[in-house]
Amino acid sequence: MDGLLEVRGLSREFGGIRAVDDLSFSVAPGSITGIIGPNGAGKTTVFNLVTGVYRPTAGEIRLGNTVLSGRRPDEVVRAGVARTFQNIRLFNRLSCLDNVRVPLLQRETYGVFSSLLRLPGVRARHRGVDARAEELLDLVGLSEHRDRGASNLPYGLQRKLEIARALAMEPRLLLLDEPAAGMNGEESRQLSGLVRELHRRFGLTILLIEHHMDVVMGLCDRILVLHFGACLAWGTPEEVRSNEQVLRAYLGKEGRPCSPCGA
Numbered sequence: 103m104d105g106l107l108e109v110r111g112l113s114r115e116f117g118g119i120r121a122v123d124d125l126s127f128s129v130a131p132g133s134i135t136g137i138i139g140p141n142g143a144g145k146t147t148v149f150n151l152v153t154g155v156y157r158p159t160a161g162e163i164r165l166g167n168t169v170l171s172g173r174r175p176d177e178v179v180r181a182g183v184a185r186t187f188q189n190i191r192l193f194n195r196l197s198c199l200d201n202v203r204v205p206l207l208q209r210e211t212y213g214v215f216s217s218l219l220r221l222p223g224v225r226a227r228h229r230g231v232d233a234r235a236e237e238l239l240d241l242v243g244l245s246e247h248r249d250r251g252a253s254n255l256p257y258g259l260q261r262k263l264e265i266a267r268a269l270a271m272e273p274r275l276l277l278l279d280e281p282a283a284g285m286n287g288e289e290s291r292q293l294s295g296l297v298r299e300l301h302r303r304f305g306l307t308i309l310l311i312e313h314h315m316d317v318v319m320g321l322c323d324r325i326l327v328l329h330f331g332a333c334l335a336w337g338t339p340e341e342v343r344s345n346e347q348v349l350r351a352y353l354g355k356e357g358r359p360c361s362p363c364g365a
């Protein structure tokens with residue numbers, strides 16, 4: 103097992119529904135991996151399982167040597183996994199800068215008394231946080247919007263702000279849930295450029311869910327195709343694009359799941 107993320111025999115049931123069904127795949131360190139599949143295929147449930155929002159019914163998830171399955175979301179973040187959400191989750195009343203400062207401050211461990219007394223070391227660390235927040239906003243192209251309320255940003259920029267917030271966690275693995283949702287062709291091209299740049303600059307491993315095929319095919323080294331919670335296909339964009347089962351599934355005929363993926 104040499105993936106940064108290793109998923110083995112993962113299942114999750116909701117009542118009688120198997121949202122994720124005995125799924126295995128591996129995300130290589132430093133790669134960009136895409137998850138695609140029809141609505142309801144289980145893509146977001148996989149993210150929720152990796153990030154500790156849901157507990158698996160069966161199976162194991164590892165990040166390097168750390169077992170993630172069964173951990174709380176805050177423990178998963180500390181282990182090095184950050185994510186963005188399909189339905190954007192920002193502090194709407196806060197400025198862009200403060201939206202990024204919050205996770206940065208959470209990472210800092212202040213003694214309560216030194217914080218209350220505003221000791222010099224704390225003030226210096228606050229300045230460090232401000233500088234880092236500005237840097238992250240600059241990186242995603244939001245510097246000029248730093249003082250603007252998050253809810254006043256256009257949708258595409260809110261998605262970039264979410265990415266800046268996730269980067270503030272200094273993740274080893276970044277999960278992006280439909281980063282190009284609601285974007286037009288030009289916006290999604292820009293978004294692809296940004297993801298590529300972040301990947302190069304931070305040596306990040308990225309797992310992304312996306313319905314925009316041009317984004318997925320252009321960015322990803324490997325693609326996992328989910329169908330009824332199981333792996334329908336796994337491979338390079340070229341392999342997936344020409345896979346008969348994938349073509350049939352998207353055309354409405356049922357394909358036969360394969361397993362395990364990327365092992």
Ligand SMILES: Nc1ncnc2c1ncn2[C@@H]1O[C@H](COP(=O)(O)OP(=O)(O)OP(=O)(O)O)[C@@H](O)[C@H]1O
Nearest residue numbers: 116119120121139140141142143144145146147148
């Ligand atoms: N909390 C939940 N309770 C009950 N059923 C759920 C829950 N979360 C997901 N499901 C079900 O699990 C299945 C997979 O849903 P999921 O949201 O993971 O799919 P998806 O591939 O992300 O879909 P989409 O592309 O529409 O976002 C669906 O049948 C969904 O209704």
